[in-house]
Amino acid sequence: MNTNESAATSYTTLRGDSVHELEIKRSRFITYLYRVETEAEARNRIAGLRKTHFDARHHCTAFILGPDRMTQRSNDDGEPSGTAGIPMLDALAKRDLPDQSHLSDTLAVVVRYFGGIKLGAGGLVRAYSEAVSSGLDHASLLRRQRLRIFTLPASHALAARYENELRAAGYQIEPTHWEADAALVHIGIPDTPEAAEELRVHVAALTAGAGELATATTRWVDLI
Template sequence: MNTNESVATSYTTLRGDSVHELEIKRSRFITYLYRVESEAAAREHIAALRKTHFDARHHCTAFILGPDRMTQRSNDDGEPSGTAGIPMLDALAKRELPNGTQLSDILAVVVRYFGGIKLGAGGLVRAYSEAVSTALDHATLLPRQRLRIFTLPAAHASAARYENELRAAGYQVEPTQWQAESALVHIGIPDTPEAAEELRTHVATLTAGAGELTATETRWVDLI
């Protein structure tokens, strides 16, 4: 494996951006969730919200980036230290998902309009954590998976049959590359040794042992 390649083979992100509002002791906590893939994109969203909600007292943020979640940032934006950004980040980082993956490529911004009643440090921690957790409850999430792409040479007369039978067996068939005298069928599978061995066994049966698989690139895909 390339040393620059992610260790993770799957994670979960947002299907689309979302917004949810909570009122706690007359303070409004408006949580925006965005799918982002870079710090630059995250900071563009934050800057835009500061302009949209220019009259809000706080714009607290947290984001996690990358399949391996190596980039994690948070900001209290004027709230007492540790009472906003870190609880928000924890709500993202520790979210338990039914598919067993973890959240990444996600930005949370909580815009707070102060309602005149102080919440105290403990109250702020609970409020910001709840704001993000509740927003996630209402968001639509999307799993992503790293696929390893294999190519299978085939005669023109066999390529369509291979495509159909591989699809019927549950494999992701990418667009076939048609050449002058033959075709290359492209197959995407989860990037694990077990999945590769299963594919080799299936192709051996499909081609009566004549098929020669070649592993090529890896690619992250949304599992829609």
């Protein structure tokens, strides 16, 4: 594996942005969830909400980025230390998902309008954790998967047949590269040793042992 590639080959993220509101002891907790891929993008989203909700007392934040979740940040934004950002981050990081995946590339911003009743440290921890968890309950999620793209050289006469038969077998067929005297069929598979071995066996049968697979690149895709 390329040393620049993540150890994870799949993870879960948001299908789209969402917003959900809770009222706890007269305080309004408005949770915004965004799909983001960079820290700069996350901070731009946060800055935008500060302008939209300029009259709110707090704009607490947490985000997790990357397939391996190497970037994790949180901010209490004026709430007592440890009562907002960290509970929000925990709600993202420890989210139970049915496929035992993990959540990433996700930003949570909880905008709080103070209702006049103090919640205490424990109450704030529960409120911010619940705000993010409830927001995720109402959000739509999807799985991302890293594909490894293999190339299969073929004559012009055989390339179309290889494409059709591989596609019929359930493989992801990327655009074929046509050269003057041959073609390169591109095949995308889940980036696992098992999937690679299965492809090699299939290609060997398809080409009567003449096909020689080579690795081209990898890319991340959303699974619909």
